[in-house]
Amino acid sequence: MHEYTVVDELIGALVPRLCEHPGRVRAVVVRKGELRILSDHALVSAFEILARGTRLEGAELVVETVATVVSCAACGYRGSTGRLVEEGDHFSIPVLSCPRCGSEVRVDAGRELYVDHVTLSDDSPADG
Ligand SMILES: [Zn+2]
Numbered sequence: 001m002h003e004y005t006v007v008d009e010l011i012g013a014l015v016p017r018l019c020e021h022p023g024r025v026r027a028v029v030v031r032k033g034e035l036r037i038l039s040d041h042a043l044v045s046a047f048e049i050l051a052r053g054t055r056l057e058g059a060e061l062v063v064e065t066v067a068t069v070v071s072c073a074a075c076g077y078r079g080s081t082g083r084l085v086e087e088g089d090h091f092s093i094p095v096l097s098c099p100r101c102g103s104e105v106r107v108d109a110g111r112e113l114y115v116d117h118v119t120l121s122d123d124s125p126a127d128g
Contacts, residue, residue: 003042006113007050014115018055025059027119033066033110034094068094068110074103081105
């Protein structure tokens with residue numbers, strides 16, 4: 001599943017950065033653009049499995065969705081897009097054309113996937 005690859009890379013990048021931060025990791029908050037067709041549920045279960053044996057074990061993965069923002073070179077429109085809801089599917093996919101003039105648009109937001117922040121608990125490890 002694609003979610004496993006994504007989460008594996010995310011954990012691999014995050015763990016080394018936590019070295020200088022003692023304390024237990026309580027939550028990892030990621031921001032996911034709505035154009036990324038990734039299941040939140042699959043991301044969370046991939047995280048639970050892949051975090052085992054790392055500093056992130058037992059932490060909660062919180063997925064926040066970033067709304068799509070497009071800009072149109074033809075008419076200057078900037079904002080959200082219309083949505084195309086696939087029948088019989090759980091996804092509603094933003095339409096990547098200008099809602100004002102129908103031209104092709106540039107995507108400014110909606111394709112990102114990154115760790116926004118990590119919540120650490122205050123309790124430091126016992127010192128001797
Ligand atoms: Zn336009």
